[in-house]
Amino acid sequence: MNIKFFIFLLTFVIFSPDVFTQEKISDNPEWQAFFDKHQATGTILIVDGRGSTEKVSVYDRVRANQRYSPASTYKIPHTLFALDAGIVKDAFQVFPWDGVKRDYEPHNQDQNLRSAMRHSALWVYERFAKALGEKNARRYLPPNQ
Incomplete structure (x- = not known):
């Protein structure tokens, strides 16, 4: 597909x-x-x-039929956007920890796609979103969204 x-x-x-x-x-x-x-x-x-x-x-x-906050479900399309745009090469690419100490200890280390998803490492997905940019991200969405 x-x-x-x-x-x-x-x-x-x-x-x-x-x-x-x-x-x-x-x-x-x-x-x-x-x-x-x-x-x-x-x-x-x-x-x-x-x-x-x-x-x-x-x-x-x-x-x-009820609307809910997407919470962590946004990570699925953002992962696909990043892969398609070439921001991420594959599931094993390492994203170096940014050095910011967070309350949840598993966030305070290098991540790959698997660990970022498993630990809900928001900082990784923020990095994807910044690299992709709003204009490019909108290309993946249906019109008028």
Whole structure:
């Protein structure tokens, strides 16, 4: 799958509650088992644009229709943006610690993509965002976002 298409699809779902205005949405209450297994609260919405008609599947439509702060989920598209833009070479590239002492000890060390995601090392993603710049980041988003 083309990375720009994937990013567009991801941001479309994140930023577009209009998907709920569609008539043909398949509710999937059986997906609750996945959340229960991991003692998690959440929702999932899948938009399948393949074929002549778009199919939407959702677990917990009410929760999916609510807006929440993206919290750490922004790290997923920002990682893809950074990879696509060449700011990051691969999952093993090391990002030297900036030397700023933080309360969460795992942040106070060099990171790679895996450790930055695992430890939620915000400083790494701030570095990606700065290197990419707002103008370039907007190229990855759907129009009018």
